[in-house]
Amino acid sequence: MAFLIRTIDFTAAGRELIRERTLDQDSLTIGRAAECDIHLPDLAVEQRHVALTRQADGTLAARALGTLEFGLDGRMLTEARIDPRTGGEIALGAARLAISRESDGRVLITIRQVAAEEGKGDVLRSFALASVLPSKRAMSWIFAGAILLLLLAVPVTSHLVRSPAKPDPEGMTPGQVLFDRAWISGDLSVRHQSLANNCESCHVKAFESVQDETCIACHEETGDHAKMPRLAQGMPPLSAGDALQWRIATSLGKEGPLGCVACHSEHEGAVRQQPASEAFCADCHRDLKTRLTDTALANAHDFGKAHPQFRPLYFASFGAARPVRASLDTRPLERSGLKFPHDVHMNPRGGAARMAVSLAQYGKPLECSDCHSLTADRIGFGEVEMEEDCEACHSLVSGRTAAGGFAKLRHGDIKHLAEDLARIGTGRRPALAPGRSRPGQLGSGGGYAADFGRPVRAYIGLSNALSEGGICTECHLPTRGRTGQADLIPVNLPDRFLTRGYFNHEAHKQEKCTSCHAATTSKLASDLLIPDLASCRECHRGASAAKTKKIVPSECAMCHAYHLPAGQWQPKGKAPHYRPLPPPPESGKASSVVAALARPARK
Amino acid sequence: MASAAKQRRAQAGPGRFSQDERRRDSDHVSFLKHRRFRWLWIALGLSAAAIIGYALIDQEPRPNGGSWYGYTLGTIGLALIVWLSLLGVRKRRITPGAWSLKAWTSAHVYLGLALIVIGTLHTGFQIGWNVHTLAYVLMLLVIASGIYGVIAYATLPPALSANRREMTRAQMLEALGAIDRQLEAAAQPLGRAEADLVIAALGQDPFAGGPLARLTGRYPFCATARALKGLDQVGSADPGAAERVRALLEKRREQLAQIRGALRIRALLEIWLFVHVPLTIALLAALTAHVISVFYYW
Numbered sequence: 001m002a003f004l005i006r007t008i009d010f011t012a013a014g015r016e017l018i019r020e021r022t023l024d025q026d027s028l029t030i031g032r033a034a035e036c037d038i039h040l041p042d043l044a045v046e047q048r049h050v051a052l053t054r055q056a057d058g059t060l061a062a063r064a065l066g067t068l069e070f071g072l073d074g075r076m077l078t079e080a081r082i083d084p085r086t087g088g089e090i091a092l093g094a095a096r097l098a099i100s101r102e103s104d105g106r107v108l109i110t111i112r113q114v115a116a117e118e119g120k121g122d123v124l125r126s127f128a129l130a131s132v133l134p135s136k137r138a139m140s141w142i143f144a145g146a147i148l149l150l151l152l153a154v155p156v157t158s159h160l161v162r163s164p165a166k167p168d169p170e171g172m173t174p175g176q177v178l179f180d181r182a183w184i185s186g187d188l189s190v191r192h193q194s195l196a197n198n199c200e201s202c203h204v205k206a207f208e209s210v211q212d213e214t215c216i217a218c219h220e221e222t223g224d225h226a227k228m229p230r231l232a233q234g235m236p237p238l239s240a241g242d243a244l245q246w247r248i249a250t251s252l253g254k255e256g257p258l259g260c261v262a263c264h265s266e267h268e269g270a271v272r273q274q275p276a277s278e279a280f281c282a283d284c285h286r287d288l289k290t291r292l293t294d295t296a297l298a299n300a301h302d303f304g305k306a307h308p309q310f311r312p313l314y315f316a317s318f319g320a321a322r323p324v325r326a327s328l329d330t331r332p333l334e335r336s337g338l339k340f341p342h343d344v345h346m347n348p349r350g351g352a353a354r355m356a357v358s359l360a361q362y363g364k365p366l367e368c369s370d371c372h373s374l375t376a377d378r379i380g381f382g383e384v385e386m387e388e389d390c391e392a393c394h395s396l397v398s399g400r401t402a403a404g405g406f407a408k409l410r411h412g413d414i415k416h417l418a419e420d421l422a423r424i425g426t427g428r429r430p431a432l433a434p435g436r437s438r439p440g441q442l443g444s445g446g447g448y449a450a451d452f453g454r455p456v457r458a459y460i461g462l463s464n465a466l467s468e469g470g471i472c473t474e475c476h477l478p479t480r481g482r483t484g485q486a487d488l489i490p491v492n493l494p495d496r497f498l499t500r501g502y503f504n505h506e507a508h509k510q511e512k513c514t515s516c517h518a519a520t521t522s523k524l525a526s527d528l529l530i531p532d533l534a535s536c537r538e539c540h541r542g543a544s545a546a547k548t549k550k551i552v553p554s555e556c557a558m559c560h561a562y563h564l565p566a567g568q569w570q571p572k573g574k575a576p577h578y579r580p581l582p583p584p585p586e587s588g589k590a591s592s593v594v595a596a597l598a599r600p601a602r603k
Numbered sequence: 604m605a606s607a608a609k610q611r612r613a614q615a616g617p618g619r620f621s622q623d624e625r626r627r628d629s630d631h632v633s634f635l636k637h638r639r640f641r642w643l644w645i646a647l648g649l650s651a652a653a654i655i656g657y658a659l660i661d662q663e664p665r666p667n668g669g670s671w672y673g674y675t676l677g678t679i680g681l682a683l684i685v686w687l688s689l690l691g692v693r694k695r696r697i698t699p700g701a702w703s704l705k706a707w708t709s710a711h712v713y714l715g716l717a718l719i720v721i722g723t724l725h726t727g728f729q730i731g732w733n734v735h736t737l738a739y740v741l742m743l744l745v746i747a748s749g750i751y752g753v754i755a756y757a758t759l760p761p762a763l764s765a766n767r768r769e770m771t772r773a774q775m776l777e778a779l780g781a782i783d784r785q786l787e788a789a790a791q792p793l794g795r796a797e798a799d800l801v802i803a804a805l806g807q808d809p810f811a812g813g814p815l816a817r818l819t820g821r822y823p824f825c826a827t828a829r830a831l832k833g834l835d836q837v838g839s840a841d842p843g844a845a846e847r848v849r850a851l852l853e854k855r856r857e858q859l860a861q862i863r864g865a866l867r868i869r870a871l872l873e874i875w876l877f878v879h880v881p882l883t884i885a886l887l888a889a890l891t892a893h894v895i896s897v898f899y900y901w
Contacts, residue, residue: 071777071781073778073781073782073854074770074774074775074776074777074778074779074780074781074782074858075770075774075778076774085847085850086847086850086851086854087785087789087847087850087851088785089781089782089784089785091777091781096781096784098784098785098788100785100788100789100847103843110788123776124772124773124776126810127772127810127865127866127869128869128873129814129817129869129870129873129874129877130873131810132810132812132813132814132817133814133877136876136877136880136881139877139880139881140880140881140883140884140885141884142881143881143882143884143885143888144884144885144887144888145888147734147737147885147888147889147892148888148891148892151734151737151889151892151896152891152892152895152896155896155899156895156899159899180896180900181733182732182733182734182737183733183734183896183897183899183900184731184733185668185669185729185733185735185897186667186729186731187731199900203899203900203901206899207898207899207901208901209901210901245671252901253901254901265663265664265667268664268665268667269665269729274664
């Protein structure tokens with residue numbers, strides 16, 4: 001058994017020097033001592049450091065002879081077994097002894113010196129993850145820089161430098177501020193969606209809350225609930241917490257609890273403006289009179305418990321220029337200028353019913369809807385028209401026309417009536433005898449005399465019609481004009497009776513008209529058939545009432561709107577949620593509130 | 604004299620002993636259990652208070668960061684985030700005292716977790732594509748990476764220790780170098796094709812591979828594995844030498860596996876900081892944009 005020791009050295013010039021020797025023994029020692037079989041002149045090596053002994057199975061047993069370990073394949077050991085067939089490398093100081101097996105069975109030990117590794121620390125640094133990732137600092141700068149640039153610097157700069165876009169409810173004008181869409185704090189309400197790309201239409205100045213004037217620039221038709229000083233006076237004092245909040249908010253430019261945005265909070269999602277709650281109204285109206293002592297409004301806070309009696313608008317005297325209001329508790333008498341006993345028309349066995357049964361267009365006793373028709377918005381009822389609603393029974397037919405039809409008196413204007421009556425006198429009548437003229441035709445009482453004589457008949461007819469017992473006074477009240485001529489009292493009925501609240505007839509269609517309106521027992525047109533508070537309260541109670549099959553908890557907003565003029569709150573369907581009032585009638589001195597049911601009987 | 608010394612001892616003795624005892628105790632208590640979970644309880648209290656307030660205070664028309672409660676939560680959240688991010692400054696200033704780094708770290712972890720509650724309630728659960736939600740999401744990512752970090756620090760070090768098998772990192776590289784030198788010698792008799800496989804294996808940097816390879820421990824391009832596979836396919840002129848090379852390549856692969864194991868555990872231990880730190884800075888930037896934008900378009 002033999003070891004082949006091969007030593008590889010380098011000359012100063014870098015040339016390799018290879019020396020070989022053979023040790024024919026079964027074990028050998030390695031160390032700094034000269035007597036060792038392998039002598040390593042290195043202070044890091046012990047005098048006698050390692051012994052290698054051949055084992056029966058052909059492997060080598062390596063054993064540290066002193067206390068110092070030796071390196072084998074990178075590990076520090078005191079004892080090890082090395083198989084020359086697979087090899088191994090012993091490290092002692094700077095020397096590396098590679099052990100392998102020659103083809104002839106000898107164990108080859110190749111000794112070479114390794115240069116001290118420099119920059120080992122750098123290699124060890126490769127163990128850290130940082131060696132394969134960009135530095136945390138660089139990533140931080142990039143992320144933070146990108147965010148600050150795109151989401152702060154660009155919008156602010158473009159807001160300061162560019163001239164702002166005008167508000168455009170159509171949504172055709174995009175804003176001039178770049179990337180400010182990323183600042184949106186929540187979806188805009190349904191009606192403001194078109195402004196989503198034009199932030200500066202509302203956010204006019206930097207660091208300034210949205211101002212009322214900005215809102216009003218578009219919503220110019222929105223009226224005040226009341227004038228600002230009165231609103232402020234009517235408001236209850238704020239709680240300490242609210243007062244503190246508003247003190248902070250107003251010091252930062254908010255317009256206080258009476259500003260638009262105090263209630264109309266935006267960016268609350270794609271929702272519709274919700275009606276004000278009962279509590280919101282009650283805040284002020286519960287005890288409004290204690291603060292606004294001169295107000296005409298009674299205190300109210302809960303429809304079921306504290307709501308004043310209705311005060312409908314009506315005409316208190318014949319031909320009055322303006323309607324007045326009075327509480328239904330005072331049993332007001334309406335002076336509309338009409339004669340109309342509802343009970344006669346409503347009685348299912350009366351004359352009116354008989355007549356209706358005999359007419360093809362009714363065929364049965366009269367119902368309310370035979371005379372009253374819902375308006376297109378299904379909320380209120382339109383005017384009753386003589387021609388449409390009354391004339392089927394109350395005929396104004398005056399004779400036959402030449403074409404074979406019926407001539408009738410026109411309704412609505414006394415001038416027309418006079419013309420129509422005059423025409424009756426001059427109408428074509430049958431010849432007394434065919435083909436021949438007879439003397440006396442021009443005599444008094446004859447047709448000619450009627451045509452060319454003094455218009456006595458027409459005037460008598462007109463006067464008869466307008467006087468007590470005449471055809472007009474079936475429904476109208478006679479009076480005398482300025483010059484003493486026969487005339488009728490003009491018909492005055494308000495467009496709406498309850499002008500500060502809204503009533504939707506469509507929503508009540510499961511009820512009979514007569515369960516609220518006392519029409520079946522009303523004998524006179526002076527009865528004001530507007531239902532009172534008690535009849536509404538049969539079903540409607542305050543918002544806090546328990547909902548049952550019969551009881552409907554009712555918020556203030558069910559009948560009232562905050563902004564004036566406004567219409568009824570529409571909880572469903574398309575916007576606008578408040579349906580505005582119908583436009584005022586074009587003619588007459590009657591205001592939008594006042595309109596004649598039948599147009600004034602004369603101009 | 605003697606009585607004075609005795610007196611001094613009486614004063615100093617028990618106090619110092621208990622002080623030392625306390626220090627020794629605290630030295631071995633994890634920052635998570637610091638002072639019997641003091642900061643956990645504070646964080647839980649803060650979260651509970653925020654939730655109760657959110658549930659009880661009626662926010663009209665809907666809970667919102669812009670209500671007074673929203674502003675309150677937002678202010679608390681902002682202060683917390685700024686303070687939490689100052690841990691990076693605090694840990695670089697080595698100071699003794701009541702505000703020990705351990706207490707600070709404990710508070711950092713638990714108050715950071717409380718921020719999930721406070722931040723979420725501040726949003727009023729309104730999420731959108733905007734700078735506000737960006738800040739919120741960044742905050743959640745930072746917290747999530749922090750949670751991962753705490754778990755990693757609690758569970759991975761034993762694995763790192765086990766993988767070392769009493770070798771230092773330098774020794775692992777040294778071992779690889781030793782194997783490489785033997786491989787080079789042993790491969791001398793091999794033919795061209797086999798020699799090329801060995802050259803490729805020796806030439807490959809043991810640290811080759813990106814962050815993904817490090818995290819997963821999968822190195823599909825490993826030249827050593829490829830060389831082993833290649834040796835099986837290429838018929839060798841010298842089966843003895845090929846066998847030796849194969850054995851050495853096997854050893855090399857094992858050594859590489861240990862190094863890569865260390866790399867993997869190190870990567871798993873460190874990766875969270877590469878999310879946590881840059882996203883914290885990004886979060887501070889997003890918060891700045893969030894706060895300024897909210898009041899710019901007030």
